[in-house]
Structures are given as C-alpha cells and as structure tokens.
Amino acid sequence: PDSPDFDKAIAVSELGARATGGVTLMSTAVIFKTRKGTVTSVDWASFLERLKYVPMNVQNAHMVLVLLDNVDKGVPLDREAVGRVIQIASARWTFGSYENLRFGAFFHNETRQPERAFPYLRRAVELAPPGDPDIAKMLVELREAGLGGWADELERMPRSSSHSR
DSSP, X not given: OOSTTHHHHHHHHHHHHHHHOOSHHHHHHHHHHHHHTOOOHHHHHHHHHHHHHSOOOHHHHHXXXXXXXXXXXXXXXXXXXXXXXHHHHHHHSOOOHHHHHHHHHHHHHHSSOGGGGXXXXXXXXXXXXXXXXHHHHHHHHHHHTTOHHHHHHHHTSOOOSSOOO
C-alpha cells in the first residue's frame, strides 16, 4: 500500500473490471483497497451484485480462494462480505471437498456465526474419498473445539461415489 504505484494498481483493476464485466479484477480492487484502508460498502455491494450474474467459470470461482488466501494472510477483509461471496459462489459453482473444507473453516474460525460452517463441512465429507486425511484432521479439530456432536454426525454420513478434491 505504501508503493507509489499502488493507487495505479487499484485504478487499473477497477478499469479492467468495468471493461471485462468480470469479478476477478473487482476482487483485486476490493483486496487492494482494503489493504490501503479505502474500501467502501459500495465497493463490496457492487462486487457482490456482479457475482450474482457473472458467468461462473473456473477463473471467477477461483477468486473465492484468492479472497480466503488474503484472509489467511491477515488482510482485514470484511468477514460478512467474504461470507456472502462464499455463499453466492458456492450456490453457482460446484466446489470440491477441499474448497468446502476451507469455506467451513472460514465460517467457523473467522465469523461470529460458526453454525454457518456445518453445511460446508457436510459437503466436504460427501465429496471426499474414504480415509481422506483432511477430513480426518477436521474431525479431530471439531472434537478439540468441543463440537464432538458435529464430528459424530459427519462420521456417520454416507460418502459420494464420485470424489472431488
């Protein structure tokens, strides 16, 4: 954010977002503006609105993971808005087990509404192959967090015949 070119990067991202109609450059602008401290509720609202209608393709779906990577790096993105991005994108794109685990972890760890995590954790289990180490780790972590009931319910779930990571 201290770079003299940072404002140019924001401007190029916003211009590109307008020119392409996509959401990847909008997400970049939101991330950059958050880092600079200039993001507004209008920025987020425009981004969320466009996400509802943009053709969902691999690039637009991947943008959700880029947002989560930035959350993991400590960028103070609006947690409620990131949650809305996850909800909108996951309603429009079929994410795999790993991505659903990340979504569940975000809701459990980053919001004040951890109950929103469970549907994503359930989907992750449905899509994971038997014996998936990520699922096993998540079950242990749920028990350690005092959510043994969730872990028990997830362990009893049938698995999908097709597996995605």
